[in-house]
Amino acid sequence: MSTVHAAEAPPTTPPDGAPRNRAAGLARRSWRSLTSMRTALILLFLLAVAAIPGSLLPQRNVNVEKVSQYIAAHPTAGPWLDRLALFDVFSSPWFSAIYLLLFVSLVGCVVPRLRTHLQALLRTPPDAPARLSRMPAHAGDLRHDGDPASAAQALRALLRRRRFRVAVREQADGGYTVSAEKGYLKETGNLLFHFSLLLLLFGVAFGSWYGWHGNRNVIAGPDGAFCDTLQQYDDYGLGARVSPRDLPPFCVQLDSFRASYLDNGQPLQFAGNISYTVGRSAQPREQSVSVNHPLRLPKANVYLLGHGYAPVIRYTDRFGRAQTTAALFLPEDDTLTSSGVATFPDANVDPKVGVDPNHKQQVAFWGIYLPTAPSDPSVGHSAFPAERDPRLMLTAYRGDLGMDAGIPHSVYTLDQDEISSGRLQKVGKPMMLKPGDSATLDDGTKVEFLGTRPWATIAVRYDPGEKIVLVAAGLLVLGLLISLSGRRRRVWFRVTPDGGRSVSLVEAAALPRNDYPGFQAEFERIVSEAKGRT
Amino acid sequence: MAALSDQLLVVAILGYLVAMLCYAAEYSFGARGAVARVAARAAARPRELATVGAGGSTAAGSTVGGSTPPVVAPVSPAPVSPAPVSPAGGSPGNVGRRLHGLGVAALVFTVLAALAHAGCLATRGLAAHRVPWGNMYEFVLAVTLVAAVAWLVLVVRRPKVRPLGLFVALTLVVLLGLDGMVLYTRVAPLVPALNSYWLKIHVTLAATASGILLVGFCAAVLHQIRAGYERGKRGFPFTLGVRLPVADNLERLTFRVHAFAFPIWTLAIICGAIWAESAWGRYWGWDPKETWSFIAWVVYAGYLHARATPSVKRSTATWIAVVGWVAMMVNLFGVNFVVHGLHSYAGV
Ligand code: HEM
Numbered sequence: 001m002s003t004v005h006a007a008e009a010p011p012t013t014p015p016d017g018a019p020r021n022r023a024a025g026l027a028r029r030s031w032r033s034l035t036s037m038r039t040a041l042i043l044l045f046l047l048a049v050a051a052i053p054g055s056l057l058p059q060r061n062v063n064v065e066k067v068s069q070y071i072a073a074h075p076t077a078g079p080w081l082d083r084l085a086l087f088d089v090f091s092s093p094w095f096s097a098i099y100l101l102l103f104v105s106l107v108g109c110v111v112p113r114l115r116t117h118l119q120a121l122l123r124t125p126p127d128a129p130a131r132l133s134r135m136p137a138h139a140g141d142l143r144h145d146g147d148p149a150s151a152a153q154a155l156r157a158l159l160r161r162r163r164f165r166v167a168v169r170e171q172a173d174g175g176y177t178v179s180a181e182k183g184y185l186k187e188t189g190n191l192l193f194h195f196s197l198l199l200l201l202f203g204v205a206f207g208s209w210y211g212w213h214g215n216r217n218v219i220a221g222p223d224g225a226f227c228d229t230l231q232q233y234d235d236y237g238l239g240a241r242v243s244p245r246d247l248p249p250f251c252v253q254l255d256s257f258r259a260s261y262l263d264n265g266q267p268l269q270f271a272g273n274i275s276y277t278v279g280r281s282a283q284p285r286e287q288s289v290s291v292n293h294p295l296r297l298p299k300a301n302v303y304l305l306g307h308g309y310a311p312v313i314r315y316t317d318r319f320g321r322a323q324t325t326a327a328l329f330l331p332e333d334d335t336l337t338s339s340g341v342a343t344f345p346d347a348n349v350d351p352k353v354g355v356d357p358n359h360k361q362q363v364a365f366w367g368i369y370l371p372t373a374p375s376d377p378s379v380g381h382s383a384f385p386a387e388r389d390p391r392l393m394l395t396a397y398r399g400d401l402g403m404d405a406g407i408p409h410s411v412y413t414l415d416q417d418e419i420s421s422g423r424l425q426k427v428g429k430p431m432m433l434k435p436g437d438s439a440t441l442d443d444g445t446k447v448e449f450l451g452t453r454p455w456a457t458i459a460v461r462y463d464p465g466e467k468i469v470l471v472a473a474g475l476l477v478l479g480l481l482i483s484l485s486g487r488r489r490r491v492w493f494r495v496t497p498d499g500g501r502s503v504s505l506v507e508a509a510a511l512p513r514n515d516y517p518g519f520q521a522e523f524e525r526i527v528s529e530a531k532g533r534t
Numbered sequence: 535m536a537a538l539s540d541q542l543l544v545v546a547i548l549g550y551l552v553a554m555l556c557y558a559a560e561y562s563f564g565a566r567g568a569v570a571r572v573a574a575r576a577a578a579r580p581r582e583l584a585t586v587g588a589g590g591s592t593a594a595g596s597t598v599g600g601s602t603p604p605v606v607a608p609v610s611p612a613p614v615s616p617a618p619v620s621p622a623g624g625s626p627g628n629v630g631r632r633l634h635g636l637g638v639a640a641l642v643f644t645v646l647a648a649l650a651h652a653g654c655l656a657t658r659g660l661a662a663h664r665v666p667w668g669n670m671y672e673f674v675l676a677v678t679l680v681a682a683v684a685w686l687v688l689v690v691r692r693p694k695v696r697p698l699g700l701f702v703a704l705t706l707v708v709l710l711g712l713d714g715m716v717l718y719t720r721v722a723p724l725v726p727a728l729n730s731y732w733l734k735i736h737v738t739l740a741a742t743a744s745g746i747l748l749v750g751f752c753a754a755v756l757h758q759i760r761a762g763y764e765r766g767k768r769g770f771p772f773t774l775g776v777r778l779p780v781a782d783n784l785e786r787l788t789f790r791v792h793a794f795a796f797p798i799w800t801l802a803i804i805c806g807a808i809w810a811e812s813a814w815g816r817y818w819g820w821d822p823k824e825t826w827s828f829i830a831w832v833v834y835a836g837y838l839h840a841r842a843t844p845s846v847k848r849s850t851a852t853w854i855a856v857v858g859w860v861a862m863m864v865n866l867f868g869v870n871f872v873v874h875g876l877h878s879y880a881g882v
Contacts, residue, residue: 037843044836048829048861055825055869062820090820204818213815262722270726292730292813303815461815469817473804477797484793484838515786 034101035108043102050098054089057081061090103201110194117187124167125181128492132509135492137523142506142531148495151504152176155493158529164491175496175504186486186514192479200472207465209241218254219310219326219455220272225253228300228460248299248462250278255286257307257454261386265335272304272456299462306331306457308338311369311392312450317347318361318443326453329369330412335382338369340412342394345403348445360400364424365447366414367394392433392449396441399424488513491526506530535661536721542654543675547710549647550682554703556640561700561777563636637696641689644703648682651710655679661721667737668724670870674713676737677866678706680745688749688791695787697777701752709748732809739802743795744862747834750791751859754852757784761849785848789841792855796834803827826865833858 033039058066067087071078085092132138144151152168155178159166164180171177214233218224226232228251230244238244255273262268271290277283278297289295295302308331316322329340341364348361372384373391402418418424431439431447438448491510498505508527512519655675659666667676685702689695724733756778763775778784806827807817818824837858840851 037839038845041836041839041843041846044832044839048832048836051825051829051832054820055822055829059820264722266722267726268723269729291726292732292809294812294815301815305814459815463816466811466817470808473807477801477804480797480800484797515789517790 031108035105037109040102040105040109043098043105046098047102050089050095053086054095057086057089059090060088099201103198106194106197110191110198113187114191114195117184117191120187121184125165125179125490127167127169128177128179128494128509132492132494132507135509135511137510137520139508139523139527142508142527143498144495144504144506145502146504147502148175148497148504151495151506152178152493155495155506155530158526159491162526173496175494178493178495180491181489182491183486183488183513186483186488189479189482189484189486193476193483194479196472196476196479200469200476203465203468203470203472205465206468207239207463209239211461211463211465212236212238212242212247213459213461215305215457215459217306217308217328217455218252218458219328219453220254220257221326221453222253223326224455225251227251233460248278248297249280250276250297250300252276252302252458252460253284254456254458257456259307259386259454261384265384267385270304270307270456272307274302274458276302300460301462303459303461304456305459308336308455309369309371309387309452310455311340311342311367311452313342313365313394314448314450315342315344315347315363315365316446316448317344317363318445319348319351321347323347324450327365327367328412328455329367333381334385336371336385337380337382338371339367340369341366341414343401343403345401348398360423361398362401362403363445364397364401364414365394366397367392369393369452387452390435390452392435393430394433394439394447394449395430396427396447397424398427398443486514487516487519489519489522491523493530535657539654539657539661539721542650542657543710543714546647546651546654547707547714549643549650550703550706550710553640553643553647554700554707556636556643557697557700557703560636560640561697640699640703641686641696644682644686644699648679648686651675651679651682658721662723664724665734665738667741668728668733669719669722670866671713671717671719673737673741674709674717674866676741677744677748678709678713680742681748682706682745684746684749684791692787694779694783697779698752698756701756702749705748705752727813730809730813732805732812736802736805736809739798739805743799743802744866746791746795746798747859747862750788750795750855753784753788753791754855754859757781757788757852758849758856760784781849785852788852788855789838792834792837792858796838799831799834803831822869823865826861826869830858830861830865833861 058070060067070087071082074081081087085094089095129135133140144154146154156166156168159178159180162182164182165184166178166180169177169179214228214230214236216226216232216234218226228247228249230236230238230247253275255275257270257272259270260268269290271288273286274289274295275284275286276295276297277285287295289302289304291304294304308329310326310328312324312326314322314324323344323346325342325344327340327342329338331338343362343364345362347363349355368380370382370391370393371386372382372388374381374383397414397419400418400423402415402423414424419426428442433439433449435449435451438446440446489510489512492508494507496505496507508523508530510519510523510526655666655672658672658675662668666672681702685699689699756775759771760775760778761781761784762772763778764781779787806824810819810824811817833854837851837854840846840854841848843851
């Protein structure tokens with residue numbers, strides 16, 4: 001709408017206009033075109049187009065590892081795409097620019113409309129146009145047996161009963177016009193919708209400032225318990241206004257975890273029992289948590305996301321010392337073929353001599369775990385996600401694990417630098433073990449596969465903007481329904497005296513102010529009612 | 535039960551196919567009368583102009599006020615009136631009646647097919663002991679059923695839109711055929727993420743909105759065809775426009791169907807977000823499915839906007855509605871097959 005105006009009224013700068021005036025004119029013009037419907041339309045379209053790459057390319061906010069893989073697989077295009085923020089589309093400057101401009105345009109559009117609407121609510125309906133016959137619906141030649149004043153009163157009463165807002169105006173010729181308008185709720189709904197969009201954006205922003213989240217893979221059992229501090233999470237994200245001290249105090253432990261499957265491998269149900277303590281209360285409470293049923297704590301929700309197996313491995317070293325570890329293996333496919341490493345950094349230390357830093361004999365096993373071994377052993381994948389016929393394939397490594405260097409590295413893989421430099425060496429051939437099996441390495445040490453323990457990814461999240469967003473979404477739908485079902489229309493009657501006799505001539509017309517069905521029918525009903533009454 | 539469901543699918547597809555043939559026969563037999571009707575319409579033009587902006591369905595009753603002689607000339611914007619105005623040669627009554635018979639047969643077959651279709655979905659739900667929209671095959675079944683019902687409701691309330699039936703039936707046959715051949719999955723329980731009462735709410739809303747939007751899409755495309763025809767284009771596919779309701783009425787229909795479906799789609803997305811919060815811990819995460827739902831929503835919002843923008847032509851606006859449907863289809867097929875996200879559908 002405003003674009004039309006902007007085009008119609010060329011902002012002629014006065015010829016002697018000072019630069020300041022020109023700048024102000026330019027600003028006013030830019031503002032006007034920014035807040036025009038046409039600009040809003042273009043920005044909406046840009047927003048839709050800009051979201052597309054976010055669904056086609058891997059995104060960091062969804063899966064960081066896929067992004068790294070993608071960049072590694074596309075060495076030329078990858079870095080360029082990265083520079084254009086195409087792996088972070090929804091937090092990229094260009095995406096933000098589009099929606100911020102859209103919302104600025106929205107404010108510039110709806111605030112004046114709110115003012116206009118309030119004025120319209122206070123104002124009486126405008127007088128009838130000069131030529132009623134030009135209106136989309138029109139009926140002439142109605143008569144009223146009585147003077148114009150009584151006719152106008154009767155029509156006014158009729159329209160009032162139909163809940164129109166009515167104004168009666170006396171005309172110079174002794175006649176009257178009756179103006180009526182109805183359906184103000186439509187614009188109210190429309191404004192409610194657009195203001196709810198602003199509230200929704202605010203809710204999203206609020207959540208990202210004051211919310212936080214953390215993830216941790218937890219092995220079932222007391223030794224997997226953890227408390228809500230940043231060091232305890234595998235990865236986390238804090239909102240801009242959140243400091244680590246703001247995290248609510250609680251501790252969580254995964255007591256048990258169950259998964260069940262159909263025969264075709266489709267998962268049926270995942271559930272874990274979690275015991276937790278909140279604050280200083282030492283009394284642990286228990287709750288079952290499953291995919292659609294999170295544990296809701298004050299200021300934090302606890303979700304169960306992924307899950308897998310942690311093989312329990314016992315290694316007995318040259319000096320007869322046995323150590324046991326549950327190594328968390330990451331699943332690689334839907335049948336839970338999993339891989340990981342079990343490390344024994346304290347192995348083979350001569351109790352009499354102590355650690356010899358130049359001749360470390362640390363031990364690690366790299367392994368693949370198949371919960372159900374395939375019937376064809378050449379297939380390297382598990383046949384089923386549950387443990388029907390488990391196999392653990394272990395490859396032993398001995399030497400320096402490279403753990404003391406202080407360089408953090410993944411606990412799910414071995415340090416490739418140590419292997420390629422020869423400081424960590426492969427020992428013997430891979431071993432295939434069933435639960436309870438053991439194998440002996442070349443130096444006479446022994447490794448045993450004791451069984452597995454389940455683990456689950458526990459995600460803890462807090463988003464204080466959620467409630468704002470929910471309220472905004474509710475209002476948004478409400479506004480939309482009111483606006484889209486609303487029908488704004490005006491009806492006029494013109495009553496003219498018929499040459500001094502006590503008869504008045506009546507003419508009726510109506511104008512729908514938006515497009516809706518049933519307008520004509522309603523007008524006909526009003527007219528026939530008017531005929532019965534006048 | 536599952537086998538019965540599969541058989542009913544075949545019955546439903548055949549039913550829609552027969553309905554389509556009836557619509558098509560009505561369409562092509564009627565072409566003879568079309569010339570006369572176009573002439574009649576041209577003569578009636580001024581009258582029509584006077585009623586522009588007044589409710590679309592009542593063009594014939596446009597004269598108002600009992601004191602003027604009612605109805606100047608029956609101006610029917612929809613070409614399939616029971617008795618076409620003097621077709622060239624032949625007995626007008628017969629042709630009219632035959633056409634009418636075909637049209638009614640088409641509707642009867644549509645109703646029968648929709649019944650089989652509903653039976654197909656219901657037996658599937660009985661076989662699986664759950665709501666029958668837990669995977670993509672079932673979702674498409676539900677969307678097309680909603681579309682068929684929406685179409686029948688529309689055509690009962692406004693008989694003049696019947697020529698659209700050919701395209702609605704065509705779209706249903708294509709989608710159901712694809713569904714049965716490509717997406718078919720055996721009856722199975724739900725994957726854990728879907729096992730929630732939100733499935734009933736969110737997916738039902740999504741299927742309802744999609745089904746109605748499908749009808750809206752048909753109306754939008756036919757509006758473009760008819761508008762092209764009225765601008766004098768005579769190549770394919772504009773020749774199909776001969777028998778369609780006038781472009782303005784189709785445009786208004788397109789708008790109303792979309793205005794009806796848009797809030798439902800909005801609500802479907804909101805319920806999805808509420809579900810995502812309890813399943814994945816965040817209400818919105820730009821998962822591909824979420825992203826494409828957002829894109830489709832924004833495009834449809836753009837359509838409603840464009841229609842309210844005076845400087846945007848109505849037929850330009852209608853193109854945006856077509857783009858919206860493309861986004862819906864990408865969301866349904868593209869996202870499920872090409873990019874993998876969190877949204878799990880069993881068996882695809
Ligand atoms: C944030 C992006 C926006 C979205 C998603 C959006 C969405 C919508 C939708 C869906 C409608 C139709 C439903 C209804 O009538 O209530 C609508 C109507 C409307 N919008 Fe927006 N809008 C946005 C921004 C804007 C902006 C920036 C303006 C002003 C330039 C604007 C002005 C209007 C007007 C005037 C109408 C009413 C049209 C009529 O008279 O029916 N909107 N909007």
